[in-house]
Amino acid sequence: MTEIDIEAENKAIAQEYKELLRISYQTLSDEDKKLIRKAFDVAVEAHKDQRRKSGEAYIFHPIAVAKIVASEIGLGATSIAAALMHDVVEDTDITVEDIEKMFNPKIAKIVEGLTKIAKVKTDQDVSLQAENFRKMLLTLNEDVRVILIKIADRLHNMQTMGSMVDYKQAKIASETLYIYAPLAHRLGLYNIKTQLEDLGLKYTEPEVFQEIVSKIKETKQEQDAYIKSISDVLSDSLNEENIEYTIKGRPKSIYSIRRKMRAQNVSFEEVYDKFALRIIYKSDAHNEKFLAWKIYSIVTDHYRPSPSRLRDWISSPKSTGYEALHITVMGPKGRWVEIQVRSERMDEIAEKGYAAHYKYKNADTEEHSLEIWLNQLKEALENQSANAVDFVEDFKLNLYAKEIYVFTPKGDIKSLPKGATSLDFAFSIHSEIGVHTRGTRVNGKLVPLNHILNSGDQVEVITSPNQKPNAQWLDYVTTSRAKTKIKNVLNENTKKIAEEGKEILTRKLRHLKITLNEATTNELVNFFKLQTSLDLFYRIGLGIIENQQLKDYAAQKSNTLVNFFKKTIQRSPSAQPENLKKDEISKKYDLLVFGTEHDKLDYKLSSCCNPIPGDEVFGFITINEGIKVHRKDCPNAISLQSNYAYRIIPAKWVDSSQEEFKAILKITGMDTLGLTNNLTKVISNQMHVNIQNISLSGDAGIFKGQITVIVPNNTVLKRLIDNIKTVDGIDKVTRVYQN
Numbered sequence: 001m002t003e004i005d006i007e008a009e010n011k012a013i014a015q016e017y018k019e020l021l022r023i024s025y026q027t028l029s030d031e032d033k034k035l036i037r038k039a040f041d042v043a044v045e046a047h048k049d050q051r052r053k054s055g056e057a058y059i060f061h062p063i064a065v066a067k068i069v070a071s072e073i074g075l076g077a078t079s080i081a082a083a084l085m086h087d088v089v090e091d092t093d094i095t096v097e098d099i100e101k102m103f104n105p106k107i108a109k110i111v112e113g114l115t116k117i118a119k120v121k122t123d124q125d126v127s128l129q130a131e132n133f134r135k136m137l138l139t140l141n142e143d144v145r146v147i148l149i150k151i152a153d154r155l156h157n158m159q160t161m162g163s164m165v166d167y168k169q170a171k172i173a174s175e176t177l178y179i180y181a182p183l184a185h186r187l188g189l190y191n192i193k194t195q196l197e198d199l200g201l202k203y204t205e206p207e208v209f210q211e212i213v214s215k216i217k218e219t220k221q222e223q224d225a226y227i228k229s230i231s232d233v234l235s236d237s238l239n240e241e242n243i244e245y246t247i248k249g250r251p252k253s254i255y256s257i258r259r260k261m262r263a264q265n266v267s268f269e270e271v272y273d274k275f276a277l278r279i280i281y282k283s284d285a286h287n288e289k290f291l292a293w294k295i296y297s298i299v300t301d302h303y304r305p306s307p308s309r310l311r312d313w314i315s316s317p318k319s320t321g322y323e324a325l326h327i328t329v330m331g332p333k334g335r336w337v338e339i340q341v342r343s344e345r346m347d348e349i350a351e352k353g354y355a356a357h358y359k360y361k362n363a364d365t366e367e368h369s370l371e372i373w374l375n376q377l378k379e380a381l382e383n384q385s386a387n388a389v390d391f392v393e394d395f396k397l398n399l400y401a402k403e404i405y406v407f408t409p410k411g412d413i414k415s416l417p418k419g420a421t422s423l424d425f426a427f428s429i430h431s432e433i434g435v436h437t438r439g440t441r442v443n444g445k446l447v448p449l450n451h452i453l454n455s456g457d458q459v460e461v462i463t464s465p466n467q468k469p470n471a472q473w474l475d476y477v478t479t480s481r482a483k484t485k486i487k488n489v490l491n492e493n494t495k496k497i498a499e500e501g502k503e504i505l506t507r508k509l510r511h512l513k514i515t516l517n518e519a520t521t522n523e524l525v526n527f528f529k530l531q532t533s534l535d536l537f538y539r540i541g542l543g544i545i546e547n548q549q550l551k552d553y554a555a556q557k558s559n560t561l562v563n564f565f566k567k568t569i570q571r572s573p574s575a576q577p578e579n580l581k582k583d584e585i586s587k588k589y590d591l592l593v594f595g596t597e598h599d600k601l602d603y604k605l606s607s608c609c610n611p612i613p614g615d616e617v618f619g620f621i622t623i624n625e626g627i628k629v630h631r632k633d634c635p636n637a638i639s640l641q642s643n644y645a646y647r648i649i650p651a652k653w654v655d656s657s658q659e660e661f662k663a664i665l666k667i668t669g670m671d672t673l674g675l676t677n678n679l680t681k682v683i684s685n686q687m688h689v690n691i692q693n694i695s696l697s698g699d700a701g702i703f704k705g706q707i708t709v710i711v712p713n714n715t716v717l718k719r720l721i722d723n724i725k726t727v728d729g730i731d732k733v734t735r736v737y738q739n
Contacts, residue, residue, distance in 0.1 A: 086153060296341060425461070501537035692710055
């Protein structure tokens with residue numbers, strides 16, 4: 001690098017630092033600025049010889065993370081300083097102790113938490129990875145700011161991932177969608193959640209992402225004009241009422257458009273609420289609710305609302321602390337438009353999440369629901385006996401769960417995830433009440449423990465000191481808090497039996513010349529199709545797993561499929577797969593090739609997404625069924641790529657001329673004379689595609705149907721779908737993926 005370049009780079013670094021101080025959400029005192037300057041100097045010195053993959057000086061990354069922490073999450077000087085030094089201990093000779101001496105124990109603790117997360121390896125067995133996610137979340141016990149800074153770090157990494165190789169991009173993006181976006185959502189960081197989801201989609205389904213982006217650009221001018229026409233009408237009425245406000249147009253995120261397209265099986269053009277209007281009004285605390293409903297009244301004077309789509313999160317805020325009125329109205333040209341009504345305080349909490357709660361905390365007399373959630377999460381995290389995979393899955397479910405609001409007998413309101421039962425409610429009051437629940441009454445009526453609650457229900461719990469949970473209770477609850485507590489109580493007895501079982505298993509395996517270690521335990525858990533090592537030892541302790549079954553495992557261990565695949569993937573390019581003679585290779589092997597060397601291996605097509613030639617696919621090495629091939633946009637792809645990256649191998653179609661595939665098409669439209677005849681003409685005569693099965697039914701002028709066709713590849717299928725759409729009366733043609 002030339003001297004001029006270094007000078008320019010130093011100028012750019014100084015500029016970024018000034019920008020960091022300028023955009024801080026909180027007011028920085030002189031002491032704060034000194035602290036941040038000191039952290040900046042330490043970081044610049046520590047990273048002076050490092051560069052990112054893009055070639056720029058490494059220090060730009062910690063500054064960018066600190067900027068996100070300062071402006072988008074809204075944290076103060078301690079967090080900004082920790083963000084500037086978040087990679088210092090991981091990448092240089094500086095220790096946590098050094099930071100404590102230079103700064104203070106609080107900053108040192110946050111940097112230590114971030115260093116622990118940085119050491120988490122993710123290319124490993126799913127149970128280990130889940131355990132690592134749990135360890136990462138355990139940093140919440142020390143300071144929630146660790147997770148907030150980590151989310152900012154992940155956001156900047158996602159924003160600057162362009163120079164990485166494809167498979168790493170897909171891996172990091174999948175992991176982001178799997179854990180970081182839900183976490184940002186649960187901490188109320190909606191802006192960041194949206195960015196993480198959109199960037200996640202950009203690298204997991206790049207073609208879909210680009211297609212939606214280009215269509216949004218095409219329609220932007222029209223949408224801007226549409227939003228302006230509505231906001232002009234509303235502005236006149238709001239001005240008449242002397243309300244101080246701003247109106248913003250908010251396009252729906254790319255990821256949420258994609259999710260809606262997939263969930264409703266519709267095209268981009270058919271997603272109607274692609275944008276929303278946000279009315280942000282000025283108000284003191286006393287008039288906040290009154291003004292929100294006044295604005296609601298003004299909006300509904302002009303546009304007809306959909307009563308089923310009114311969301312009142314002002315009377316009952318979400319457990320993240322989110323408050324707003326969401327009104328869906330019928331706008332001009334017969335389009336549904338969502339209008340969000342928020343005060344400036346509500347808007348700040350919605351944008352900044354966790355940090356903004358503290359700015360307004362003095363106005364809150366009750367403990368904030370987000371803090372209650374954090375405390376419950378800490379309780380679940382500290383339960384070391386819970387299986388980590390189950391924990392991460394439960395945790396994710398509870399992160400995105402929609403909420404219901406129920407009442408205690410005294411009239412206090414409780415929020416629970418949608419689908420929660422009366423037993424979940426008992427555990428949400430207190431784990432001791434949950435454990436001793438004998439029965440529940442909903443709206444004065446005795447109901448079973450697995451009764452699903454609805455918003456507005458009033459729930460009473462009947463307890464007995466002699467009552468204890470049984471294994472069936474796990475089927476009665478949906479919340480991770482209840483599951484965790486029930487498992488704890490059940491596990492006390494199970495653990496004793498499991499400890500004896502582990503000793504018995506060690507002895508029995510010794511006779512079979514096998515050592516019991518972590519790898520053997522994982523293999524046994526998979527072999528017996530169990531969930532955890534505790535399940536395994538417990539069954540051995542009870543005598544459910546017999547000696548002959550252990551002998552079967554020992555025999556299988558010497559020649560496992562997994563070992564075979566490891567050998568085939570690692571062998572030299574010229575070598576043939578072991579146990580696979582050339583004359584045994586059927587024509588099917590020519591259709592798909594695997595890995596960078598384009599190996600020809602045996603495989604099965606996954607039934608969850610039913611890929612056909614031409615689809616973007618990848619191979620997944622299973623434990624018992626060899627390689628399974630999935631479409632890249634398979635509903636399970638994100639989870640597989642995030643949890644089992646080490647078992648995924650690249651795959652692509654190279655020759656589809658010798659094999660034909662079944663595809664199912666769902667067709668809807670208006671029932672017209674000769675429709676079936678026209679359809680079969682297009683398919684059989686024009687396209688020369690074989691129809692295996694056809695089923696059409698009409699009802700009151702509308703028909704629905706399903707056609708099974710045999711096609712050589714995806715290109716032919718796409719052309720066929722386009723041709724069917726031209727038939728008079730056809731409304732929609734979609735491909736159905738078998739489950």
